[in-house]
Amino acid sequence: TQLLEQSPQFLSIQEGENLTVYCNSSSVFSSLQWYRQEPGEGPVLLVTVVTGGEVKKLKRLTFQFGDARKDSSLHITAAQPGDTGLYLCAGARDGNKLVFGAGTILRVKS
Amino acid sequence: DSGVTQTPKHLITATGQRVTLRCSPRSGDLSVYWYQQSLDQGLQFLIQYYNGEERAKGNILERFSAQQFPDLHSELNLSSLELGDSALYFCASSVYGGLETQYFGPGTRLLVL
Numbered sequence: 720t721q722l723l724e725q726s727p728q729f730l731s732i733q734e735g736e737n738l739t740v741y742c743n744s745s746s747v748f749s750s751l752q753w754y755r756q757e758p759g760e761g762p763v764l765l766v767t768v769v770t771g772g773e774v775k776k777l778k779r780l781t782f783q784f785g786d787a788r789k790d791s792s793l794h795i796t797a798a799q800p801g802d803t804g805l806y807l808c809a810g811a812r813d814g815n816k817l818v819f820g821a822g823t824i825l826r827v828k829s
Numbered sequence: 830d831s832g833v834t835q836t837p838k839h840l841i842t843a844t845g846q847r848v849t850l851r852c853s854p855r856s857g858d859l860s861v862y863w864y865q866q867s868l869d870q871g872l873q874f875l876i877q878y879y880n881g882e883e884r885a886k887g888n889i890l891e892r893f894s895a896q897q898f899p900d901l902h903s904e905l906n907l908s909s910l911e912l913g914d915s916a917l918y919f920c921a922s923s924v925y926g927g928l929e930t931q932y933f934g935p936g937t938r939l940l941v942l
Binding site: 749750759760761762763764767807809811813815816817818819820821822 | 831833871872873874877885887919921926927928930931932933934935936
């Protein structure tokens, strides 16, 4: 059983569409991170959210941390083929140990 | 390029064997982390070192061990390999080993036959 549940597991959309990926848990995390991983490479950190209710924007990407610090979402506006990849959320526990979700595979078709 | 290097990139071996994976952190980073990524378990934290000392332990099997050397490079030793150990093994590094950004290497793909 995953401590962090990500949904959906797979998403295939057309260029220009919007999408939201969810990361949910019954546990509280001191912080939550979102990563993107491309085939043959390691994950790359996109954002860290620390405060409950926090919203961070990174160009077309909007990240939100739930008020209770148990869940998070990633919203992409006007998706582009370059957004294709595996999106992972990770929660920090026991200091700096990261617990990862299973990931959401995003495919954006042109 | 994250600045973290891992060797080898690919490794094919047989059950029961032992292998060593190597990681060089980014220049200036004192902390090294090891992760295992497989289709059924996802990305899992194995172990963390900071300036040569073990700092945190995750889901690391007893057949696995790691160390960080004085020059800060790290090695992950996997012994008595089983088919289920086939996975991608990532090394990451960060400056102080706290909640700051971890930079991941390109990984070592291990296949146990």
